Every structure is written in structure tokens, then in C-alpha cells.
Amino acid sequence: MIAVPGGARRSAAAPAPAAVPPDEDLAPAALAARYGLAVSGARPSLRRYTAEVWRRRHFVSAHATAKLTATYSGSRLGQLWQVMTPLLNAAVYYLIFGLLFGSSRGVPNYIAYLCTGVFVYNFTQTSVLAGTKAIQGNLALVRALHFPRACLPLSITLSQLQQLLFSMAVLTAIVLARGEPLTPRWLLAVPALALQSVFNAGLAMALARLGAKVTDVSQLMPFILRTWMYFSGVFYDPRHLAGHFPHAVSAALEANPTVVYIALMRYALLDSVHRADLPPHLWTLAIGWALAAGIGGYLVFWRGEEEYGRG
């Protein structure tokens, strides 16, 4: 790609054969190479990208908090809605499924059981929904400033986790009020939540890329998520459902990641849920889903880094 200067020029500008050609004789690529310029907007290596994301960790947490504050800034009760929303959610589901349909038959302490399912599922649901819009909804920010875009789905998951912690406080109050004892098993809620957070972050990243490319996905997502909810055993013991199907189908139903994370949380918080009630290999599945979604989602998102905010 080195330029080929005209003969007359060469004799004038470069008397010695080893002389360096002047800048104006270089092709653009060679000129860029001479001064160490890089192609603008090129995707960094995975290692450098990860280091960049880590350097922006304060941005991720500040963005998460800011997003949460902004969500409720328009309402008069403000941050109180962080607690009110999960409470009202639980009340509505209890009204419909606990009183109207009476699905509580066979499940002891149905309110606590239901609320655990609703809140844990809601964590995944909101992360996925907001993750789909992570790039599309922040186009102004993406087009204004340069930062690794993975910060956006990550901060969205973090703000949903913050929201969930409020819900968990409400849940704890409900569970204790319903006469469940406080046992050392409650400590299992911490690793269960951590694994679910990694799973959600991975899913949010993968869907953020999809949502940035195909904007219609965010219109479709609510329907997919509602279907997923009915397969997640939020309102009933998923094992009852599994009994109606052939083995392969029921195994697939039990391996559903939201079923796994809900079961873990119920086991941690509710004394009435016994080890024998749980599907087998629960922790293995929880770790497996977290790793697969977390690493897979991150790689998928990173590979699309050059595309975000364009067009």
C-alpha cells in the first residue's frame, strides 16, 4: 500500500534510496500506520473490553440508581412506590388466584408461596423487558458519549436487583407475618439471588443486542414473557403440572431457569417447602443457567459492539 511517487518527484525528494517518504506520498492506510492511528469505532478485544467495562463500574451503579430515581420522579408518592408496587402486585395475584380460583389447595401458606414466585419471576421479567430496550431507550446517551455499551444492560439488571431487594424486604415481612420461622436456611437466598442476577444480566445483554437491531422485539416481548410466566410455576407447584406430561416434557419444564430460581427461593424462605418437594439437581441447574446465560450473553453483546446507536 506504499505510494508510488512519480519519477521526477522521487529524484527531488529522496536522493538516498533508504530515505523515508514524506507524508503526502503515503497511502491513507500507511499514513495511519506511521502515526499509530486506529480504525474509528472498531470493536476492542474481549480483554480490553472487559477492562473498560470494569473501569466504568461506578458509571454502571450510578446509572442504575439514577434510572430507578427517574422512574418514580413523576409520581407524588415518589420512592414509596418501590415498596408499594410489589405489595400491590402480591395483593392482586392473591385476590385472583388465592380467593377467586382457589389454587391454594394443596399448598400450605399460599400467600407466602405466591409472593415468592411473583417477586422472583418479576426480577427476571423486568430485567428482560428493560434489557430489550437498553440500547434503543438510551440512544441519546449512546450517541453522545463513548463507553462500552455493555454498561447499559448491566446497569439495568442492577437497578432491577435494587428494586427486587425492596420487594424482598416486603416479602420477608409477609413471610414472617404468615408464621414462617426464621431459619439458617434463609442464608441460601443470597447465593440464589446472585445466580439469578448473573442469569438475568446475560439474558438482558443478549436481548439488548437483538432489540437494538430489530426494534419490533420490544413489542413482542410482553407476550413471550407472559407465556413464560405461566410455565414458571408462579401460582402453583410446577411439579403438579409436570405430572400430566411425558417424562421428556416434564424434565424440560423442571429445568426451566425461572422454575429453578423460584424453587430455590421458596426452599430458602419457606419452612413448609421440604427438600423432597424440590426437583433434583436444583443447584447444578441454577449454576449452569447462570454461567451459560452470563457468559453467552456477554459474548453475544460484545460481538455487536460496533452496531449500537447507528442508523
Next chain:
Amino acid sequence: MADRILPGAARADHLGDPTVIVDDVHVVYRVNGVRPPRPAGTPRLGRLAARRAAPVVREVHAVKGVSFVARQGEAIGLVGTNGSGKSTLLRAIAGLLPPHRGRVYTEGQPSLLGVNAALMNDLTGDRNVTLGCLAMGMTPAEERAAHDPIIEFAGINERDDAAARPMRTYSSGMAARLRFSIAAARTHDVLLIDEALSTGDRRFQRRSRDRIQELREGAGTVFLVSHSASTIAETCERTIWLDAGRVRADGPTEEVLPEYERNA
């Protein structure tokens, strides 16, 4: 192509190394959901019956083969009529739009500062400063040190406590000032400014011109898109005139600008 000489490639004595090389860049936009105008009298039903799907993606060829070299310490003005591809070219240099053909090489990561680039409208000015600084890669300590000077430079707190209000309540001039101040808080190798200076009032325009001067002395390159000829004349010594996506002229501002004004 190799024997093509890029404008600006020759080394001038008072300028430094190249910071931006734009090599035969074409940018093509895709616009979703925009149907081309229907020929008058074509019945919609008839087209449906004929099973001809109307294309919903249109392509816009905004930049058509632009090449130049920018060097350290240069301030380059981009002029041209609306739709001549100025903003698109800036976004291609910033790495936000992929060139359809050609390449853009840059030193470090260019920062684009545009009028439409609001940060987060529901948040207060203070929060936006914090988020912007952290997003640019500052540490929390650096952000704390930079915070008050940014608010002060933007001058949004002069009449009331606007920094504590959500940004959606700002006037467009106030918002533009704050965004400029955030981006200008860091030294950039390459700073791209899209119309930001013409939105502020006279006093802010003077202050931001001084700040651009400082940024250039910090060994940076500044690109400036503006419809105001006086802003370009006061800030830039080199001007590129874009016309329908092509470079019509590239040279010293005192030569290119009068010619542009005569033709526009």
C-alpha cells in the same frame, strides 16, 4: 488509489502529527418504516392483489467519497447546506456510523458533541454531570473535582438553582451549554462539535470559544459544524465545504468561507 494525495497530508510547519485520516468514506443510511411515495392513482388494494410488497427500508447515500487528513492543533470548520452530510460525516469520524465504503482512522477515541445529544431528560442537571463524567471514564474522585467547575462553566445556576431541576425543564440553550461543558471537562484527542456553539447566548459563545482554544492547545483537533459563518471564521483556520455528500472545497477559512457564502 495509492498515488492519490489526500488534502492535508502534506506536513505544515505549525501543525503536529495526523490525528484523523478520512479515506474515501461513503455513508449509507437505512431508514426503517418509510415507504417511498406512492405514484398517484395506484390503488392500495390493487397492489395488495398483485402481491407486490412495498419496500419499507429506504437507503440514503449521505456521504459520497470524502477524503482528508486532519492534524494536531487544527480546528476545522465544516460548512454546507442542510442535508449536505456534515453531521453524518462527524458521526462517521466518531465511529458511531459505519462507513459503507472507505475507512476512518483516528488517534484515540473522538468525542462527538451534538445539539440533540441529551443525556437523561428525567434527571437533574447535577445527576447528568455525574453520569456524563463517569461515562467518559472519570473516577468518582475526578468527577467530584470536576463537578462544580462544569456547572459553573455552563452558567446554568446563575439565575436559580437549575442544576437541581430535571433536564427536561431546561431551555434548549441551557441544555446545550451543560452538554458542552460536560464534554469539554476532559481533554480529547479529537473533539467533534455539532452546532453546539450557536445555541448558547453571546457570553457563552465567547467562553466556549476560549475553551476550544484551550482544548486545541492541549494538542487536540477540533471539528466544528455550524451554520454561523462568523463562528467558523473566529474559531477555525481551515474549512471544508461539503455539497451533496462531496467535498466541494478544502482550504484556509479565508478562502473557502467567502466562496461558500457567495454560492449558498
